[in-house]
Amino acid sequence: MRTLFTFCCLFLTTGADRAWATGNLTVDSSNDTNQTADSSSRYIRIGDGSSQEFEFPEYTNGVIVISSQYRSAAASRKGRQSWKQTVTVRSLDPEVLSILNVTDSGHAGPAKSYIISIRSGIPGRAQLQIQLLDLDQDSVPVLIEESTDYSIRVAPGNDDPATRLIQSGGLSHFSENPVLFALLPLIFINKCAFGCKVEVEVLRGLLRSPVPLLLGVLGQFLVMPLYAYCVSRLVLLPKPLSLGLVITCSAPGGGGGYLYSLLLGGDVTLAISMTLVSTVVAAAAMPLSSALYGRLLGVHAALHVPFVKILGTLLFIAIPISLGMLIKLRLPALTRVLLALIRPFSLVLIVGGIFMAYQMGASILANVRPQIVAVGVTVPLLGLVVGAILAKLAGLAPPQRKTVSIEVGVQNSLLALAVMQLSFRRTEADFASQAPFIVALSSTSEMLLIVLGYFAQRRLCRSAVPRSDA
Template identity: 60%
Template sequence: MVFRRGSSQSWPGLGGGSGYTASLGMLRAAVLLVSLPWGAQGAACANVSMALGHRGPLPGGRYLSIGDGSVVEFEFPEKSEGIIVISSQYPGQSNGSGANPMLRVTSLDTEVLTIKNVSAITWGNRGGFVVSIHSGLPGQAPLHIQLMDPHETPPVLIEERRDFCIKVLPAEEAPATRGADQVHFSENPILYLLLPLIFVNKCSFGCKVELEVLKGLLQRPQPMLLGLLGQFLVMPFYAFLMAKVFMLPKVLALGLIITCSSPGGGGSYLFSLLLGGDVTLAISMTFISTVAATCLLPLSSAVYSHLLSIHETLHVPISKILGSLLFVAIPIAAGVLIKSKLPKLSQLLLQVIKPFSFVLLLGGLFLAYRMGVFILADVRLPIVLVGLTVPLVGLLVGYCLAICLKLPVAQRRTVSIEVGVQNSLLALAMLQLSLRRLQADYASQAPFIVALSGTSEMLALVIGHFIYSSLCPVP
């Protein structure tokens, strides 16, 4: 039996203090122990021995304990069955005077731990309960334990404890089981082979930069401010809202929010070029948003981690952000220099920029799928649906904000694209630095799906724009 969030299962006592009942309860506990995997069995056996060996009243007037009460956190491996033995020192327990107290146990994080059932056991003149559990994702699951008196209607609460916690540990990783085509994304050599090609392409974009337009943007920075508003405020909030609507697991929700908080996607000025946007504005917005990410990304992540009750220490990849800045600034500056000093080379680069960019776009889409195939192997429908909407909502939000300021059409398109295109590589780096490998790979479903969805949807827009421009040329 698997319970949904907030659910609990209670079983009344098995009744009486007879030797038969005691033997039956002990036999039930023994059978459960034998069925456990070794990692959980060791912890559970220790709990049973301490629970059965406990003597005398518990300190502080308490009746319930796990073991001798000195330990409140217990460890189990992920994705395993186990038991917890809770001893009860409530007066009159199993004395044959009527219905015994019953126990309700609730896991406060059902993604980490689910309560399968609670059974009463007795030994001699003492009583207790066996709680059968199933551990899920790595993490910590606080327990809510309630001892109830069933003589009253409704049952009266005798004692309540919230200090016990189950810590689910990640299983040993087995990277050797992956195929040769399922190399982890950070280990894929094709990524490094593409870097020189991307560098040359960025030089071509530098040849498109208009210095007069850049000076105008410095005097009127409203479009860049709109981009920051959409990228760091609207999109993370949308991700948080969708995580609640679709009831995404906490780790996956965190991955989605970090993805929507990571601006400056490398393809944004590429799409601005192909869709008739303002390339100079696109490059400026990418640079400014990447700089702002050093402060606003950790702030956004901290706020939403608190709202999700995730207590992991999040590491912002400052070195990767700085590397991204250099990888934008250096080739763009080289392109500007080529434009002023080598006009013939500049004209050559401008002629090949669109077809070359289109080829890189297709290559990036294929590479993203190949690198993320093992992460997306067990992907579920809700995160796919949310991932499909993220780029579309970003495009719509950016365009509406630009309309509010009555920006020119080219700048509207650029602001829309800058808000709608996320820097999934930055999000992946942050997740891999902050979480355990298994958790990181699970959370990385969000940036991979957003990247695949965004690239596919933008590619469809580019093809549609090309067809429209061919059929209805602007005079």
């Protein structure tokens, strides 16, 4: 668990400035933005009123102290002070700062003070809306003063590698996962086996009529990002999660697409071609989609698309598959061995992918928001449905329908994770990475259930044939 720090700000008392603080850290006045307080703030003060912005580290609990020198007119006429007043405080950016509670400090003196418990969130700046209310009336509370002069700036915490690893639970180092390295030889052999499944005639047919390829691009880079934006607004996801979901749904087809196409009776050659084409298109489509929806979401971040990773993905698909095609032409005996291994290897890779995803994201599962879990589960399912509808409208054959459906429904979530980690500061990146992680986990789990259901259905149909003949 992270250590919880308690902070407080300075507040003004008559005759002298007094500092009030608990915990092992206090507000550093050197980090404050020194500005002259607005003259309209007659009664409300934080500290001595000369600083309007205070800094807190991210994801910590703390307090600020607000002082009020207001006295009701009725009480003044009676020659006494009245403490029948209160303040309300609201954060104008709850993702950056949340207000936990407001309590009367019980401080005796000419100035009334209130302790505001806060919880800082992601780095950023949150403006405070402070209202001073007079309770010395017989009717409803009367608003005496409202101030939006003060703000809290939440700064990133320690960004050294050890802290990042502890805070993210290894999520930011997903590419260094030992399970991934253990699976790499198996993945390479499996891709070579897929190369043995490639049909040259099908490739020529796609060159003459690239309708399935165009349908994949339409579904992956137009329909899916639009769905991500709409559903994120519908369930009121925080801005980083919304952008993470949009980028995930703007990612190209994943390498598992042709694996599922093989297991579910799709067109393997089409699946490989769609994955390669969508990966190339992603180099231009992901920045455009991110810029468009980032503006709509109000997130003005400079997103870094990992072109080197995209090129690496292309090479890691093209080289072993080309090698497999060469083996098919020159080494028929080895071809038969690879084709015999392709299905069991594929199932092992699916299970290994699920295990790796759980292992990498175990630390954020406890803190993941229910909204992103619910939305993440729907993303692969919607992609499957969208792809199937587009393929059916285009009049494609059943194997091609399956493939288009799978390619639209299965995104390269690791590429989206890389975009998150390269584009944001560490805590924001790990928070936004919940979206691609949940989508990846949902996609792999749902596709595994579909594959198992498909196998069970085929086995039942085969066992039912002899009984019906008898």
